[in-house]
Amino acid sequence: MGNPRKSAILLFGPPGSGKGTQGAVLGELLGFFHVSTGDIFRALDKESELGNTFASYSSRGELVPDDVTIRIFNAHLEKAQKNRDYSPSDDILLLDGIPRSVQQAQLLEDDLDVLNVIHFAANNEAELINRLRGRAMKQGRTDDAKEEVIRRRLEVYAQETRPVLAHYDAGIVKTVDAIGTPAEVLARVLAEIAPLQRDYWAARASAG
Ligand code: AMP
Numbered sequence: 001m002g003n004p005r006k007s008a009i010l011l012f013g014p015p016g017s018g019k020g021t022q023g024a025v026l027g028e029l030l031g032f033f034h035v036s037t038g039d040i041f042r043a044l045d046k047e048s049e050l051g052n053t054f055a056s057y058s059s060r061g062e063l064v065p066d067d068v069t070i071r072i073f074n075a076h077l078e079k080a081q082k083n084r085d086y087s088p089s090d091d092i093l094l095l096d097g098i099p100r101s102v103q104q105a106q107l108l109e110d111d112l113d114v115l116n117v118i119h120f121a122a123n124n125e126a127e128l129i130n131r132l133r134g135r136a137m138k139q140g141r142t143d144d145a146k147e148e149v150i151r152r153r154l155e156v157y158a159q160e161t162r163p164v165l166a167h168y169d170a171g172i173v174k175t176v177d178a179i180g181t182p183a184e185v186l187a188r189v190l191a192e193i194a195p196l197q198r199d200y201w202a203a204r205a206s207a208g
Pocket of ligand 1: 037057058096097104
């Protein structure tokens, strides 16, 4: 028998749509376990083989291959479990940046119970590009400093990542307007996930 599937909410949307900002707030304050695969990759030792692999893809705006990504993601969760930062039976994962291809969604299927997909809808490409440029300056993110790399990231989202939405039951996909201030977007996200967290905690209390 395998382990029970891990409960997860996906934060889903194009680069620059604000998933990272929202994920950090929700993870820090509201009791979700936030995992950003971009952050995990950026924390790799730049001299290591994996660090080099990451740089060679991200500097071009491309995705890291699926098998490498899933391996690193699973290792991160195992470590968090060992350190008792994360407990699959108590915590809901808030996933930011994964799955990013249909194949990743398939590879994670046996391991994740996806409760909801929060889709950050942002059709205003000029606004996304502006946000990414601003962030690159503040955070020293080289992948977002060059316009051609930003454009490639948006193309890769449209071609490889957006189809992931159709992989999930339409009933669990909740679309929020990602254009607005961080507080406005947070209010929209909370309206979707507050009832979910309440039901999850109620079910756990009655089970145990
Ligand atoms: P992000 O910070 O989420 O925009 O991710 C930065 C870069 O990390 C991406 O452009 C990819 O090169 C890589 N990356 C992050 N998450 C994934 C993923 N799930 N699959 C493949 N590559 C990823």
